[in-house]
Amino acid sequence: MAQLTYSPQPTELFPFDLVRPELERVEISIREQIRHFDPAVEPYIAYICNTSGKRIRPALAILIGGAVGGVTDDHLKIGVILELIHMATLVHDDIMDGANTRRMVPTANAKWGNALSVLLGDALFSHALTLATDFNSIDICRKVGNASREVCQGEIIQTQRRFDITFTKSDYFRVIEMKTGALFAAATGIAANLSGLSNSDEERLAGFGMKLGTVYQIYDDCLDLVGSEEVVGKTLRTDLIKGKLTLPILNLLDTASEEQRSKLNKRIMAQEPLDLAVILGITEYESAVESAINTGHDLLNQCRDDLSILSDSPQTRALNQITWFLAGLLEKCRP
Amino acid sequence: MAQLTYSPQPTELFPFDLVRPELERVEISIREQIRHFDPAVEPYIAYICNTSGKRIRPALAILIGGAVGGVTDDHLKIGVILELIHMATLVHDDIMDGANTRRMVPTANAKWGNALSVLLGDALFSHALTLATDFNSIDICRKVGNASREVCQGEIIQTQRRFDITFTKSDYFRVIEMKTGALFAAATGIAANLSGLSNSDEERLAGFGMKLGTVYQIYDDCLDLVGSEEVVGKTLRTDLIKGKLTLPILNLLDTASEEQRSKLNKRIMAQEPLDLAVILGITEYESAVESAINTGHDLLNQCRDDLSILSDSPQTRALNQITWFLAGLLEKCRP
Numbered sequence: 001m002a003q004l005t006y007s008p009q010p011t012e013l014f015p016f017d018l019v020r021p022e023l024e025r026v027e028i029s030i031r032e033q034i035r036h037f038d039p040a041v042e043p044y045i046a047y048i049c050n051t052s053g054k055r056i057r058p059a060l061a062i063l064i065g066g067a068v069g070g071v072t073d074d075h076l077k078i079g080v081i082l083e084l085i086h087m088a089t090l091v092h093d094d095i096m097d098g099a100n101t102r103r104m105v106p107t108a109n110a111k112w113g114n115a116l117s118v119l120l121g122d123a124l125f126s127h128a129l130t131l132a133t134d135f136n137s138i139d140i141c142r143k144v145g146n147a148s149r150e151v152c153q154g155e156i157i158q159t160q161r162r163f164d165i166t167f168t169k170s171d172y173f174r175v176i177e178m179k180t181g182a183l184f185a186a187a188t189g190i191a192a193n194l195s196g197l198s199n200s201d202e203e204r205l206a207g208f209g210m211k212l213g214t215v216y217q218i219y220d221d222c223l224d225l226v227g228s229e230e231v232v233g234k235t236l237r238t239d240l241i242k243g244k245l246t247l248p249i250l251n252l253l254d255t256a257s258e259e260q261r262s263k264l265n266k267r268i269m270a271q272e273p274l275d276l277a278v279i280l281g282i283t284e285y286e287s288a289v290e291s292a293i294n295t296g297h298d299l300l301n302q303c304r305d306d307l308s309i310l311s312d313s314p315q316t317r318a319l320n321q322i323t324w325f326l327a328g329l330l331e332k333c334r335p
Numbered sequence: 336m337a338q339l340t341y342s343p344q345p346t347e348l349f350p351f352d353l354v355r356p357e358l359e360r361v362e363i364s365i366r367e368q369i370r371h372f373d374p375a376v377e378p379y380i381a382y383i384c385n386t387s388g389k390r391i392r393p394a395l396a397i398l399i400g401g402a403v404g405g406v407t408d409d410h411l412k413i414g415v416i417l418e419l420i421h422m423a424t425l426v427h428d429d430i431m432d433g434a435n436t437r438r439m440v441p442t443a444n445a446k447w448g449n450a451l452s453v454l455l456g457d458a459l460f461s462h463a464l465t466l467a468t469d470f471n472s473i474d475i476c477r478k479v480g481n482a483s484r485e486v487c488q489g490e491i492i493q494t495q496r497r498f499d500i501t502f503t504k505s506d507y508f509r510v511i512e513m514k515t516g517a518l519f520a521a522a523t524g525i526a527a528n529l530s531g532l533s534n535s536d537e538e539r540l541a542g543f544g545m546k547l548g549t550v551y552q553i554y555d556d557c558l559d560l561v562g563s564e565e566v567v568g569k570t571l572r573t574d575l576i577k578g579k580l581t582l583p584i585l586n587l588l589d590t591a592s593e594e595q596r597s598k599l600n601k602r603i604m605a606q607e608p609l610d611l612a613v614i615l616g617i618t619e620y621e622s623a624v625e626s627a628i629n630t631g632h633d634l635l636n637q638c639r640d641d642l643s644i645l646s647d648s649p650q651t652r653a654l655n656q657i658t659w660f661l662a663g664l665l666e667k668c669r670p
Contacts, residue, residue, distance in 0.1 A: 037484075038513075040492045092457060096450035115431035116494050118453055122427060122460065123487040129464045130480030138468050141476050145465030149372075152458040157375045159451050178373075 014054055015325050018318045019062045022071055026058045029080045036127060044112065044120050048087060051103055056216070057082040057187040063322075064191035064205060066315035074135065074194045078144075081128050082187050085148050088124035089155070091117055096159065097238060140190055147186035154178025163243035163271045169250050176217040177210060184213030201309055208306035208319075215296045215303070215326050221246035222292055222333040225279075240274040247295065251288035252279065260284070286335040296330045349389055350660050353653045354397045357406055361393040364415045371462060379447065379455050383422060386438055391551070392417040392522040398657075399526035399540060401650035409470065409529045413479075416463050417522050420483050423459035424490070426452055431494065432573060475525055482521035489513025498578035498606040504585050511552040512545060519548030536644055543641035543654075550631045550638070550661050556581035557627055557668040560614075575609040582630065586623035587614065595619075621670040631665045 016023060034046045058079025065075035093099070094107040095114050101107060109117040125148065132144040158175045161167045189206025197205070223232065224239045225248055239246050245253075245268075253261055260282045267274055279285055300323045307323075310316040351358060369381045393414025400410035428434070429442040430449050436442060444452040460483065467479040493510045496502045524541025532540070558567065559574045560583055574581050580588075580603075588596055595617045602609055614620055635658045642658075645651040 038488045038492065040495065041488050044491070044495075089457075092453050095453060114449070116491065118427050118430060118456075119487055119491045119494060121453075121457070122424075123484060123491060125457065125460055126464075126480060126484035126487055129461075130477060130484055133473050133477040133480060136473050138471050138473065138476070141473070142465060142468040145461060145468060149458060149461035149465055152454055152461055153373045153376045156379070156451060156454045156458060157373065159454060160375065160379075 014056060014059065015318060015321045016055075016059045018314055019059055019066070019071075022062045022076060023055055023059060025076055026055060026062075026079050026083070029076060030083060033080070033084065033127065033131070037123065041120075041123060044108070044116070045123065047111070048091060048108055048120060048124065051087075051105055053083065053087070053103070055079070055083060057086060057183055060184060060187040060209060060212075060319075060322075061191040063315045063319050064188050065195055067310045067313050067319065068192065068195045068197060070195075072194065075191050077131070077134065078140070078190050078194065079187065081131050081144060082147070082183050084124055084128035084131070085144070085151065086183055088121045088128065089151055091121035091124065093155070095121075096155075097235075097242070099235060099238075101235070135194075140193065143186060143190055143193075147182045150178045150182035154180075154182070158244065161245075163268050164245070165265055165268050167245045167250070169247065172245065172247055172250055173214065176214055176221075180217040180220075181210040181213035184209035184216070188212075204306050204309055208303050211299045211303050211306070212323070212326070215299045215330070218247055218292055218296045218299075219326060219329050219333065222248055222289055222330070225249075225276075226289065226333050226335065237276055240276060240279070243268060243271060243274070247292040248289045249274065249279075251291045252282060252284060255284040255288060255291075256282050257284070289333060289335050293330045293334055297327060300324075300327050300330075349391060349394065350653060350656045351390075351394045353649055354394055354401070354406075357397045357411060358390055358394060361390060361397075361411055361414050361418070364411060365418060368415070368419065368462065368466070372458065376455075376458060379443070379451070380458065382446070383426060383443060383455060383459065386422075386440055388418065388422070388438070390414070390418060392421060392518055395519060395522040395544060395547070395654075395657075396526040398650045398654050399523050400530055402645045402648050402654065403527065403530045403532060405530075407529065410526050412466070412469065413475070413525050413529065414522065416466050416479060417482070417518050419459055419463035419466070420479070420486065421518055423456045423463065424486055426456035426459065428490070430456075431490075432570075432577070434570060434573075436570070470529075475528065478521060478525055478528075482517045485513045485517035489515075489517070493579065496580075498603050499580070500600055500603050502580045502585070504582065507580065507582055507585055508549065511549055511556075515552040515555075516545040516548035519544035519551070523547075539641050539644055543638050546634045546638050546641070547658070547661070550634045550665070553582055553627055553631045553634075554661060554664050554668065557583055557624060557665070560584075560611075561624065561668050561670065572611060575611060575614070578603060578606060578609070582627040583624045584609065584614075586626045587617060587619060590619040590623060590626075591617050592619070624668060624670050628665045628669055632662060635659075635662050635665075 030049050034042050034049055037045045061075050061079040062071050065071040091108050094102060095109045095117050099107050100110040108120055129145060129148065132141045154175050158179060185206040188209030189202050192202040192205040221239060224236050227236050229236045253264060303323045304320060307316060307319055365384050369377050369384055372380045396410050396414040397406050400406040425437065426443050429437060430444045430452050434442050435445040443455055464480060464483065467476045489510050493514060520541040523544030524537050527537040527540040556574060559571050562571050564571045588599060638658045639655060642651060642654055
C-alpha cells in the first residue's frame, strides 16, 4: 500500500525574502483596515485580520511592481485589497466546510457561529471593493470586481458539483482557474497595469498569475490527499469527505482498473466520502498523483516562459524562484 | 388582552404607478443580469432574480430622477445595482434566520442549502459592485461600496446584540439606518448625483432616503409584532424569537411595570424567545407600539420637509405620496 509521503512544515516559507519589508507594510496596512469598520464590528474584523497568511497575492503584486520600474504604494494597496477578498472567501469557506481551525487558530464560525461569519465575510468583501475606488481608476475597480465574482462562481460550481461523476478535468481546471487563479491573475495583471505596461504585457503577466494559481491549487489538492494533518496544521482529507473531485482523483478514475473505478463511482454516486484506505490500495494511485504533479510542472514551465518578457532583476529572479519553489512542493507530494 | 390588529394584503402596493413602465424595465434588466454569470451558475441566479420584490430602491431612484430633470438609463441602472445588493443581503439573511420561504416561495437556502446560498449571495454582491463600474464614476462606485458595507455592518451589530439588555434606542436607530437606511439613501442620493444636483441637494435627498428607510424598518418591526403570518406571507414573530430588540419592544421595556420589565429582562438575559402572549398581556403594550408609530410619523414629516427642495411635479407628488402611504401602513399597525 502506498504511504502518506509528504508532511511540509508550516515554517516552509515561500521565497519572499526580497519583499519582506514591503510585506511588513502590507501587514500593517491590513491591520489598519480594521479602523474603517464600525467600532462595534472592529473586534471581529481585527480577529480575522490578525490571523496570519502567506500573503502570496500581495507578494506577487509587489514583485511584479519591482520587476518593471519600481514598487509604489499602489502595488501595496492592490495587494491588500486582493488579500482582503481572499480573507473574505476563507471566512465563507470555513462556514461551508464546517472548519473549526485554520492556521492553527479557531475559525470565525467556530468562535461566533455561522450567522455572524456570513456577515463578516460580506463586510470584508464590501470593504475591499470600496477600497479599490482609492485608485481613481474604473478599470481597476472593474478588474477587482470581476476577479471577486470569478472566485465566488468558482466556489459555487465546485460546491454544486461535489459527488458528480460527470465532473471532467476540463471542469476541474475551469473551477480552479476561477476560484484560485483569478485572484493570482489580478495580483500580477493589475500590478503590471499600475506600472504602465502595455495591454499585451499585462495580459501575459495576468496569465502568469493564472497559471501559478492553478499550480498552487493542484498542489493544495495533492496535499489534501497525501499530507499529514498534524504537520500541515489544518484539517485534511476534506476533499475526499466532501466529494470534491480533484485532479489526482480524476486521474485515478481515468486509470484505475474497471473494478476499482466502479467501486469509487458507486461511492461517489451514493454521496459517500471517498475512502483514503481504498484509494491508497489502488495500484494506479501513485501514477494518478504523479500525473497531477507532472501537470503542475508543465504549467510552471509555461509560467517561466511568461516571465521571459521581464528584463533580468532581483524581482524577476524571485518570481522565477517561486515557480521552482512550487515545483519543489509538488515533488514532495510524489508518492 | 390586546389583539393582533393588522393584516396587510400582499397586494397592498406601494404607490409606484407613475413609474410602472420604468420599473418594468428594471425587472427586465434584473433578469438580464443572469447572463453575466457562468452558465453553471446562471440557473441559481435566475431563481433568485425571478423572485419578485417591491423594488422600492429602484422606484425611489427613478422618482428622484424624474423630479429633477428626467429619468435616464443611469437612474434605472443604479436602481438595478442597489436592488441586486438588497437581494444578496436577503439571501444571506434567510440563511441566518433559517427562513424557508420568502414572498411565498422557497428561499435559496431551503432549496440548495446554506453552503451554496452563502456563495450565491457573494456572487450577487460582487456582480452588483462590478456593475457599478459601468458609470465610469469612482465617486458612485465608492458610494455603492460604502452603502453595501453599511448594510453588512448594520446586520452584524444587530446579530451580535440579540438578547442584549444594554441595547439602547440610539443603538436601534444606528442599526436600522445602516441595514435599511443606507441603501434607500444611496438610491435617492446617487439618483440626485446622476442628475447633476449640488452636493447639498444630494445630501438632503440622501437624508430623505435615509429617514424613509428608517420608517420602513420601524413599520417592518411593528408588523413582525402585530401582523398575521398567513396574510403577510412570511414568517413573523422572528424578532421576538431571535431576541431582536426592536423599537416597540424597547418602548415596552421603558414603560412596562417593574415586575413586567423584570420578567422580560430575565427572558432576554436567558436568551429565551420573548413570549408574545406575555407581551400582549402587558398593559403598556399598546402605548409601546403607538409610540413607535408616532416616531415613524415624526420622521415622515421630516421626509416631507426634505422634499420641499424639489419643485412641484408628478414625481415630487409621488414621493410625497409614498410618505403618506407609509404613514397609512404605520396607522394600520396601531393596536
